[in-house]
Structure formats: C-alpha cells, structure tokens
Amino acid sequence: MTTPIFDCPACGRAWGAEKPHWRCDCGSHLNLAPGDGLSRGAIATGKASLWRYAAALALHGPPRVSLGEGWTPLVRREWQGAPILFKLESQMPTGSFKDRGSAVMINHLIEAGVGPIHEDSSGNAGSSIATYAAAAGIPCRIYVPAAAPRAKLVQIAASGAEVQPIVGTRQSVTEAALAAAGESFYASHNWHPYFIEGTKTLAFELWEQLGFRIPDNILVPTGYGSNILGLDRGFDELERAGEITARPRLFAVQAANCAALAAAWTAGADGFVPFAAQPTIADGIATMRPVRTAEVLRALRRSQGGVAAVAEAEIAPALAAMGRLGLFVEPTAATAGAALNQLLRAGTITPDETTVIVLTGHGLKAAERIGEILGIEAG
Numbered sequence: 148m149t150t151p152i153f154d155c156p157a158c159g160r161a162w163g164a165e166k167p168h169w170r171c172d173c174g175s176h177l178n179l180a181p182g183d184g185l186s187r188g189a190i191a192t193g194k195a196s197l198w199r200y201a202a203a204l205a206l207h208g209p210p211r212v213s214l215g216e217g218w219t220p221l222v223r224r225e226w227q228g229a230p231i232l233f234k235l236e237s238q239m240p241t242g243s244f245k246d247r248g249s250a251v252m253i254n255h256l257i258e259a260g261v262g263p264i265h266e267d268s269s270g271n272a273g274s275s276i277a278t279y280a281a282a283a284g285i286p287c288r289i290y291v292p293a294a295a296p297r298a299k300l301v302q303i304a305a306s307g308a309e310v311q312p313i314v315g316t317r318q319s320v321t322e323a324a325l326a327a328a329g330e331s332f333y334a335s336h337n338w339h340p341y342f343i344e345g346t347k348t349l350a351f352e353l354w355e356q357l358g359f360r361i362p363d364n365i366l367v368p369t370g371y372g373s374n375i376l377g378l379d380r381g382f383d384e385l386e387r388a389g390e391i392t393a394r395p396r397l398f399a400v401q402a403a404n405c406a407a408l409a410a411a412w413t414a415g416a417d418g419f420v421p422f423a424a425q426p427t428i429a430d431g432i433a434t435m436r437p438v439r440t441a442e443v444l445r446a447l448r449r450s451q452g453g454v455a456a457v458a459e460a461e462i463a464p465a466l467a468a469m470g471r472l473g474l475f476v477e478p479t480a481a482t483a484g485a486a487l488n489q490l491l492r493a494g495t496i497t498p499d500e501t502t503v504i505v506l507t508g509h510g511l512k513a514a515e516r517i518g519e520i521l522g523i524e525a526g
C-alpha cells in the first residue's frame with residue numbers, strides 16, 4: 148500500500164499519514180485522500196467483523212486491536228405499513244456505531260506510534276474510544292458534558308479512562324479538549340480522518356448484506372456527520388471499483404432543536420450558517436458546530452438526499468414505536484423513525500423503495516432517560 152495522505156481542504160497542504168495528525172497547521176481539519184476502492188473478490192468472507200474489508204482500509208498491516216466490531220444485523224420490520232430495514236449498529240461492542248470509527252482510528256494511531264490520547268464526547272464516542280484505548284493499552288482521558296447520561300459516564304470510567312466532566316454546553320466540552328491538545332494527542336472522532344475511514348465500512352456492509360445491491364434510501368441520525376461521510380466515502384469506493392453504478396439517497400436526521408445541518412440546508416448554503424439551539428432529548432446529535440459541514444452538505448447533495456429535522460414531540464412516539472418492534476434504542480436513534488414518518492407522509496420516500504434506518508445507539512445507554520420519556524414508572 149502507498150502511504151495514505153491527509154489533504155487540507157482550506158490551504159491545500161498534503162500531509163503523510165505516517166505521523167499522528169489531527170488537523171492541519173492552518174487550523175483546518177484534514178481529509179484522507181480517496182482510497183483504492185473495494186471489489187467483492189477482496190472481501191475476507193470468513194471474518195464476521197468490519198475486518199472482512201481490511202483490503203480496502205488505509206492501514207499498513209492487520210489490526211492489532213479488535214473487539215469484533217462491525218458486521219451488525221440488518222433486520223426487516225414493518226413501519227407505518229412500509230417494509231424497512233433496520234441496521235443494528237446498536238449491537239457493536241460498546242453499544243453504538245462509533246466502534247467502526249474508533250477501531251480503525253486506534254489501529255491507525257498504533258501504527259503511527261501515538262502516546263497518551265484524549266477525546267471529547269457527549270458519551271458514545273467517548274466510551275468507544277476509551278474502550279479501544281484500553282484494549283490497545285493506550286492511556287486515555289475523556290472530556291464529557293457533566294449532564295451526559297450516567298450510563299455513558301460509567302462505561303467510560305469502567306474502561307479505566309480518566310473522565311473529565313465539563314459544566315456548560317457541548318461546545319464548552321470541545322473547547323476544553325482543544326485546550327488540552329498540547330498535553331496529549333487529541334484523538335477526536337470528529338476531527339480525525341481515520342474515524343471516517345472506519346465508518347465507511349457501513350456502506351460496504353449494507354451493500355454486501357443486500358446481496359451486493361444498494362438500498363434506495365438511508366436515514367442516519369446526524370450530529371457531526373461521520374456516518375454520512377463514511378457512507379459517501381464507501382459508496383464512492385464501490386463506484387470507482389465498478390461494483391455499483393448508482394448511489395443511495397442519504398438523509399441526515401437532526402433534532403429540530405439543534406440542527407446545524409438543517410439550517411445550512413434550508414438556507415441553500417455550502418457551509419455553516421449561524422442558528423439558534425435549544426436542548427433536545429437526542430443528546431447524541433446536539434452538535435453546535437460540525438467540523439465538516441461543507442463535506443456533509445456536499446455528500447447529501449451528491450446523493451440527491453437531504454436533511455430531515457424532527458420536533459421534540461415527534462421523537463418520543465417514534466422511540467415508543469421502535470420499542471414495540473423490538474428495537475430498544477436511545478432517543479437519538481429514534482429521531483430516524485420520526486424522520487421516516489415525515490418523509491413517507493411527504494411522498495419523498497415510498498413503501499416500494501428499499502429504505503434503511505441506521506440505529507446508532509443502544510437503549511441501555513440511556514435507560515433511565517427513556518423511562519422518563521415513555522412515562523415508565525420505577526418498580
């Protein structure tokens with residue numbers, strides 16, 4: 148494999164990925180240059196994990212650390228009279244989709260010879276990175292909102308990582324982590340290009356699980372957009388390898404109370420636009436300032452999909468409906484069900500199409516909060 152390159156979208160500088168970079172010297176994020184693509188003959192079909200696609204990952208050797216991440220179930224259930232495929236990313240080792248990105252990023256950081264790391268997270272990415280750092284024997288510190296669900300904080304601490312609760316907004320947590328960038332390596336799932344190298348395997352998996360076909364629509368609860376960018380990258384690689392000739396429509400689902408991408412989308416903008424934010428029960432996607440707003444908007448437009456913003460009052464019924472289908476997910480993941488209702492009502496998505504909902508996080512992550520939302524009394 149040739150040495151992977153990080154490209155800076157702001158100043159154009161290219162960086163070799165053999166050293167651990169999390170951003171460019173000019174302050175911008177970096178993007179990993181396009182990969183070689185994946186053909187079906189390169190799939191290691193004996194591996195029931197995302198490492199079945201190792202041939203298409205920009206790593207030098209086999210993984211040094213794996214907890215069996217990826218190859219999650221794709222389950223068909225009926226939703227509002229439409230057959231829908233639910234991708235159970237909630238069944239990852241730490242209970243959220245983040246493990247795809249964390250596993251590949253941590254393996255890259257091991258290859259790049261990184262020392263202690265830190266990260267900021269509303270909970271799921273923090274527990275994922277802390278878990279993979281523990282598995283790799285890398286010291287790890289996680290900055291979290293003081294108000295994050297307790298189960299997530301417990302999960303982070305149980306891995307042996309140092310937990311740093313920060314009072315204030317999600318943005319205050321990020322700023323605390325940025326301020327610590329001189330002390331240890333900032334292994335940010337929102338900044339580091341290899342996180343998206345991991346999430347791209349979601350595209351490969353959906354394609355393979357559908358018998359080497361692509362779905363028509365994919366709905367993804369979206370904050371910073373790592374799944375949207377991973378899907379875009381993965382389908383792009385399949386297209387360039389000649390495995391597919393069309394692309395699914397990607398729909399980023401946001402909570403209307405905190406919807407940076409929806410604001411930019413509605414304004415027809417190419418990048419971030421200021422917007423007013425309020426609290427939301429979808430804590431995993433309450434993002435004030437997505438790092439790659441322009442790239443996410445571009446991916447959505449390229450796919451001919453869009454952004455769906457759902458009101459708080461729509462999330463709880465969707466959460467309840469998913470529970471009755473046997474899909475116990477955190478409120479953030481339920482936003483996709485509420486968005487699907489909207490898109491079905493509008494006729495944007497029709498029942499005869501193949502539609503996938505990505506269930507990003509497990510209900511056990513936020514069981515107490517779900518109990519409150521659904522009015523389930525303590526026994």
Ligand SMILES: [Zn+2]
Pocket residue numbers: 155156157158159160171172173174175
């Ligand atoms: Zn730059």
